Amino acid sequence: MTKKIILSLCFLIAIFANAQGKKGINFQKVSLETAKQIAKKENKLIFIDIYTTWCGPCKLMQKNTFTDAKVGDFFNKNFVNLAIDAEKEGVALAKEFKIVNFPSFLFLNASGKLVQYDFGYYNAEQFSSIGMSVVNKISSASLPKTIDMVKGKMVGDKIPDFSAKDHLGNTFSSSNQKEKLVVVFIRGQWCPYCNRYIESLQNISPELKAKNAKLVIISPEKPEFIEKTIEKTKTSYTVLYDDGYKIAEAFDVLYTPDTKILDLYNSKVEGFATSRSDNSGRLPVSATFILDENKIISWRHFNPDYKERASIEDILKQL
Template sequence: MMKKITLGLIAIFAFSLTAVAQEINWVTLEQALELQKKEPKKIFMDVYTNWCGPCKMLDKNTFQNPDVATYVNEHYYAVKFNAEGNEEVTYKDQTFKNPNYDAAKANRRNSSHEFSRYLKVQAYPTMVFFDEEGGFISPITGYLKPQQLELYLKLFQSDKHKEMTSQEQFNEYFKSFTPTFKE
């Protein structure tokens, strides 16, 4: 009996370690830019708001997916940015704030952060991709399931987007893409 309990506890412990290992390692933008200096990787930024339902679905259904978490952690520095938050952000020697932030509205619609306006984010969620030097690549707007996000993660990570000069080329990539992430 004791042996079964011990084995059960070991299995639970191993499962909890696996679950922790499969979470995305979120950092701040400043941390990601510093990390790039030591080990160049692209940056994947989740631009969200506290009141956004699809943002919460993205956290629960997509970012918790083990395939997504593993791929993002391996190939990107992941950043979460509250588009209506009060965080000060420095990017390309420019400091961005949210001067009209209202703490009383922290979980409701609030003032848009200067950095989200700089990135031209107009809807939530938006995922923004940056290159290995912190240069802006592209925003992708809307809730995406793991396999939908996989397409963009692999497109930008591989730099295939640089070869695409038309919507037709992207459409061809989209049609021929075979996802490997589990839903």
């Protein structure tokens, strides 16, 4: 009887010691789709270790780094963690992200979009720093930008395809445009400087056509407010509703005014809070960009002062 009791105690101690010894990153045995759902629910990012069974550095990461208690605490708190064999269930994933080095590390947001990629062997301290940089990158990206923080895309930058609807519901896609594009951002129909500027641009339509260029106005306001812009300016140019500020973000012109200015706009500008896709109060810098036929920026006018706009002479000279 005594022998049985001793054996039972030894067994329980072994189980307890094993449980206590399970430190480090908790890799969940779930699909990427399930990991996305968990990440959204728990407000986490996704970390994927892509390894192979023959990779020496992969084994060292699993032995030395992933088992570290501090690494585990940080990654388990901030990430849904997956470990995927690149030559088995991870074949499609490795192909999608063009992975040729092992181990490779994918850091994704909850929607599965790549935030950061890394590869190779790292000790615990180094890998903790990588994880922290990813979390900090997401945290800083989620903070609203002040007007001093936005710089606008630069000459030589290629702008990804953007599309939006005009006030009539017609879809405009930049990829379908063969001409050069003159992209003008406005703050809205309530802005007298914007309205006057649009009016001044009307006279250059023939010259734009002669230079194989099309002028497009980007507004953060909904179609019914864009109609007011058209009424006030009598413009014949395409005016697009930047739903969700996606175009403004693509050009890096989107900012949030300070509280004092927002309070002023909300109290003085009729419909300011309801005219856009959310009530954040975000606005675009009143910038102008010229894109060549390949949608690469060839010229820009970027001034945080909404009273300062690109001159007609400069636009035509740069086309």
